[in-house]
Amino acid sequence: MPKLEILSEPQREMLLNWPSPENEDSPWTPMIKPLSECKVALVTTAGLHVRGDKPFTTAKNGGDASFRVIPRVTDPADIVQSHTSIGFDRTSIYKDINITFPIDRLNELVALGKIGSLSDNYYSFMGALRNISGLIDExxxxxxxxxxxxxxxxxxxxxx
Amino acid sequence: MEEAGLVSTGIALVEEHARKIKPPRILSVPFNFGNTLGEVNNPSFQHEILEATFDLLDRPEGPVLEIFETDEIERVVLSRSEVKTAAVSKKKEDTFVELANIKANYEKWLGMNKGRTAVGLSNIGIDQFPAVVEFLKEFIEGKTHDSEIRPEQFSIAHFIRYCVDDLKSYYLESRIAVDPKASMNELYRWLWSETALSDLLGELAEVMNDSEDKEIKAVAFGIAR
Known part of the structure; x- marks a missing residue:
């Protein structure tokens, strides 16, 4: 996001007052082998799903915390976005899915030997949740x- | 993820939120929402972002918050209300005429984009978009509260939302086909200040916002944005 000072006043206020959780620290799993030997999975909060799968909804309890499975081999033409947030540009992902869901870039990194392999399934949540209990607990x-x-x-x- | 034994690294678009949440490894980037990897169709720049994100895996301890520095980014203006105050509205055709006129451009878009389109959330084909617009007009006028073309798995509020998302995608993708180099701001300025759809959605948002149905009211906020 561009720096707060160039946003409109409503945008700035909305972001500063967003109920994001505050943590003192974070859990930590150490890397025990090089990335070139790792299997990597892509998980996004872009509200994407396979065409025909259940779209994300405007939930009454602070947001739809559910997820969708996107098989790695899915044709990009069959991936659509139903994120309910009003606050982001859609035109860039029309032009290039990699702008938020870098499936081609990851395939290239495997071909270059920088990543060992990729998972068979990727996952998509919808961000901008005001209530993350479903995400944390389930x-x-x-x-x-x-x-x-x-x-x-x-x-x-x-x-x- | 980390509690389960997975190693994670990621990208954040709001540095202030990342500082609060403290993910184990996160790269904060200064791009507009919807533009996480910086630039469309620029694989080398996207790889630069990914390399910086994966480099965080080498850190011995965390949480790690790294800032990706780049030139200042122009803010994208998305909402109808903000565009309308900044732009002079041009003469508009009727929405039905618009739908017909941009169909060839949309088909051009499909050809340019390997058949990939954002249209399709409502499960309504583009040939039925005139019926969708007819329904939305009657909904605004209070003549109807439901549509016979609504798939039964969608509530009326969400059917309207998915139809509106599809109409916006149909218009914007058609516009990109005509002007592939148009900036994000130029595209939204065109949508909100030069189309009859803009006025239709503005009226629809007002009617939905005044609804006593809580779900319709909740959906209203995103209709004209």
Missing amino acids: YGPEVAKSLLDEQVDVVLLTPT
């Missing part, structure tokens, strides 16, 4: 378990 752990089942080592997180 959907986040569910996705983490799926990633572990797929023997993923590293998760790349992208917002929109």
Whole structure:
């Protein structure tokens, strides 16, 4: 996001007052092997899903915290965005899905040998939630378990 | 993710939020929302962002917040209300005429973009968009509160929202086909100040915002943005 001082007053106020959680510290899992030997998964909060899958909704309780599975081999033409937030540009992802969901860039990094391999499934949540309890208590752990089942080592997180 | 034993690294668009949340490894970038990797169709720059993000995996301890420095970014202006105060509205055609006139441009877009389109959330084909616009006009006038073309899995509020998202995508993708180099601000300025759809959505947002149905009211906020 551009620096706060060049945003409009309503945007600046909205962002500064956003109920984001405040943590003292964070959990930490150390890297134990080089990235070139790791299996990487892509997890986004861009509100993407496979065409025909259930779109994200405007939930009454602070946001739709559910997730969608996007198989890695999905044709980009079959990936759409139903994020409910009003505050972001859509035209860039029309032109290039990699702008928030860098599927081609990750394939290139594997071809270059910089990443070991990629998971079979990627995951999409919808960001800009005002209530993250569903994410923390249910959907986040569910996705983490799926990633572990797929023997993923590293998760790349992208917002929109 | 980390509590489960996964290593994570990521990108943040709001540095102030990242400072509060303290993810284990995060790269803060100064780009507009919707532009996480900086520039469309610029693989080398996108790789630069990803390399900086993956480099955080080498840090021995965290949480790590790294700032990606770049030239100042122009703020994108998205909302109808903000564009309308800054731009002079031009003479508009009827929405039905617009829909017909931009169809060839939309088809050009599909050809340019390997068939990829953001249109499709509502499950309504573009040939039925005139029926969607007819429904929205009648909804605004209070003549109807539902549509016979609404898929039953969508509530009326969400059906309207997905139709509006599809119409906006249809218009903007058609515009990009005509003017591929148009900036984000030029695209939104065109949508909100030079189309009849803009006025339709402005009226729709007002009617929905006045609704006593809480779901319709909640959806209203995003209709003209």
